[in-house]
Amino acid sequence: MHIETIAIHAANHTDESSKAVIHPLVMSTTFERDADGGYHKDFSYGRADNPNRRLLENVLTQLENGAAAAAFSSGNAAGMTIFQSLKPGTHIIAPDDMYHGLRNQLKNLFADILEFDFIDINNTDIFKSYIKPNTGLIWVETPSNPLLKLTDIVQTVRIAQQQQIRVVCDNTFASPMGQQPLQLGADMVMHSTTKYLGGHSDLTGGALITAREDAWWEKIIQIQQTGGAVPSPADCYWLARSIKTLPYRMRGHVSNALLLAQHLETLPQVERVLYPGLPSHPQHEMAAKQMLNFGGMLSFCVKGGADAARKVANSVRLFTQATSLGGVESLIEHRASIEGPDTKTPQNLLRVSVGLEHIDDLIADIQQALSAIPV
Ligand SMILES: Cc1ncc(COP(=O)(O)O)c(C=O)c1O
Numbered sequence: 001m002h003i004e005t006i007a008i009h010a011a012n013h014t015d016e017s018s019k020a021v022i023h024p025l026v027m028s029t030t031f032e033r034d035a036d037g038g039y040h041k042d043f044s045y046g047r048a049d050n051p052n053r054r055l056l057e058n059v060l061t062q063l064e065n066g067a068a069a070a071a072f073s074s075g076n077a078a079g080m081t082i083f084q085s086l087k088p089g090t091h092i093i094a095p096d097d098m099y100h101g102l103r104n105q106l107k108n109l110f111a112d113i114l115e116f117d118f119i120d121i122n123n124t125d126i127f128k129s130y131i132k133p134n135t136g137l138i139w140v141e142t143p144s145n146p147l148l149k150l151t152d153i154v155q156t157v158r159i160a161q162q163q164q165i166r167v168v169c170d171n172t173f174a175s176p177m178g179q180q181p182l183q184l185g186a187d188m189v190m191h192s193t194t195k196y197l198g199g200h201s202d203l204t205g206g207a208l209i210t211a212r213e214d215a216w217w218e219k220i221i222q223i224q225q226t227g228g229a230v231p232s233p234a235d236c237y238w239l240a241r242s243i244k245t246l247p248y249r250m251r252g253h254v255s256n257a258l259l260l261a262q263h264l265e266t267l268p269q270v271e272r273v274l275y276p277g278l279p280s281h282p283q284h285e286m287a288a289k290q291m292l293n294f295g296g297m298l299s300f301c302v303k304g305g306a307d308a309a310r311k312v313a314n315s316v317r318l319f320t321q322a323t324s325l326g327g328v329e330s331l332i333e334h335r336a337s338i339e340g341p342d343t344k345t346p347q348n349l350l351r352v353s354v355g356l357e358h359i360d361d362l363i364a365d366i367q368q369a370l371s372a373i374p375v
Contacts (some may be wrong), residue, residue, distance in 0.1 A: 003063065003177065004247045011059035011240035025237040026051045048225045052236035057207075059243055060197075063176040064189050066209035068217060070224045071236060075172060075192025076101050077229035078206030082137070082168055082190065083110050084227070085219045090136035091115040093127070095151065097144045099170065100339045121151050124159070131163055140186065141170040142179070143287075146299045146335040146351040148274040150283040153290060157185035166216070172196075175326075177250040178295050182211045195326030196296070199242045199249050205231050249328065249356065253296025256362060257354040261298045263363050269308075269373040271301040271348065297325060299335070299351045306347035308373050310334050313350055315369035318361055330355035330362055 001009075012023050029046035031039060043049055053071050060069035072078040079102045086092070094103070096118045106116050121127050121140065138160045142151040153169060160167045168188045169181035175196040181189050191197060193205035210217045224230060231239070254277075261275035273280070276287035277294030287294055302309045312332075313321045319332040331353040336345045354362070 006059065006062045007246050008244045010062045011055040011243060013055075023051070023055060023240075025233055027233050046233070047228050047230055050233050050236070052233040052240065053231065056231075056236040056240045056243075059240060060191075060207050060209055063243070063246075064171070064182055064209040065180055066182050066189065066211055067213050069207055069209045070220055071193075071231050071239075072206035072208070072224065073229045073231050073235070074204050075190070075194055075206035076105060078190050078192075078208050079170070080105060080109075081208065081220055081223045081227070081229070082188070083114060084223050085216060086114060086136055088113050089115065089134055091117070091132050091134045092137045092139060093121065093130050093135060094118050094139040095121050095141055095144060095149075097147050097149060097344060098139060098141055099145050099172075100343070102139075102170075121156060122149075124155070127156075128159060131159075131165070135163065135165050138165055138167045139170070140167060140181070141173075142290075143173045143276055143295060143297065145173060145297075146345055146349060148173075148276055148281070148297065148299055150276060150286050150290065152286055153179075153181055153184040153186060161185070173297050173325075174291060174295055175246065175250055177247055178254070178293050179291050182209065184290065187211050187216075193239055194324065196250065196253070197243055197246060197326075198239055199246065199326060199328065201324060201327035201329065203235055203238050203242075205235055205239055250293070250296065252356040253326075253354055254293045256356065256359045257296045257298050257352075258294060259359045260352070260354055260362055260366070261300075264298075264300050264366065267367070267370055268375040269303055269312075269370040271303045274299040274301075274349075296354050297352070298354065299349050301346055301348045302350065302370070302373060303375065304348065304373055306334070306336065309348045309350050310337075311372060312366075312369045315372055316365055317368070318357065318365040319352070319369075325351075325353035327353065328356045330357060 031043040057069040140151045166187045169186040170190045172192045189209045191207045258277045264273045275298040313334050319330045322331045335351045336343045
């Protein structure tokens with residue numbers, strides 16, 4: 001079946017008792033035992049599983065072409081579950097521009113438990129030189145946040161597999177519509193479902209999708225069920241509802257992002273535009289090969305440094321100056337201010353989550369905000 005059909009049907013079935021066409025929200029935290037002491041459809045207690053979560057995990061599995069999925073209360077909880085599942089002393093190789101929330105998690109919460117290096121994974125020589133006997137995980141985030149740098153998933157997997165190292169890909173920026181990491185050989189996919197999957201900036205969630213239901217996955221499920229960083233049934237209901245329109249929303253995000261990126265490149269106040277869909281992106285060819293589309297995120301650098309960039313972010317009227325991404329409304333932010341003093345993000349960079357407003361209105365707004373910058 002095609003992804004549009006999966007998105008609509010894989011988290012839904014007609015309710016047996018009422019014949020309601022939409023699967024109901026089941027808030028119950030506990031489930032009646034059968035006479036023989038077992039459980040109907042294995043539902044026992046809300047933290048362990050519930051009907052809405054099971055349906056959500058089913059659609060997530062199918063969207064990423066995986067074997068199983070686990071839903072969490074946030075993207076960071078999903079990421080932390082991976083780190084918690086590793087044997088103490090395991091070495092992780094992660095990108096030097098890894099999402100700062102997960103980088104800080106490793107640095108602040110796992111410093112005495114795991115080893116890690118943040119490097120340029122695409123430089124094969126550097127990457128190979130960092131592999132150690134205890135390296136157990138390569139973390140990939142592509143396109144990256146906020147530099148929109150790409151990692152070659154196939155090449156990374158090839159090197160990792162030679163040493164029996166697992167590869168996890170944070171697929172938040174691309175969404176399952178833009179990239180299929182499991183098909184490219186990754187072992188697991190991570191999502192902040194707060195972003196494109198949720199799509200409306202009104203719920204927080206995370207997910208892991210695995211290529212195989214092996215012993216590592218069993219451990220992940222154990223952490224999910226006993227650790228308890230799970231989404232509520234209502235969160236699962238709303239997320240499953242949002243996913244139904246994901247394929248169509250993504251088409252709009254991608255089309256608007258390309259048109260906005262192309263327009264920004266023509267403006268004299270703009271130093272450079274970072275968007276994988278532009279031929280000027282240094283990894284444009286890799287993006288065309290690896291991705292199914294070029295995504296809805298872009299960044300651009302303003303001439304005149306941090307002050308000029310902040311002035312633009314303060315002058316937009318339609319874009320909202322806010323963090324996060326993937327909602328129907330367009331957002332803009334001065335990323336270095338969010339990431340703190342150890343950021344590698346250029347001070348004149350603005351990150352844009354391109355929404356589903358009419359492209360002419362978005363272009364007009366950015367243009368009026370940039371017009372205040374002297375050239
Ligand atoms: C690429 C990426 N990964 C993970 C996360 C963490 O997700 P959450 O905010 O849902 O915990 C984010 C959040 O911004 C993100 O952008």
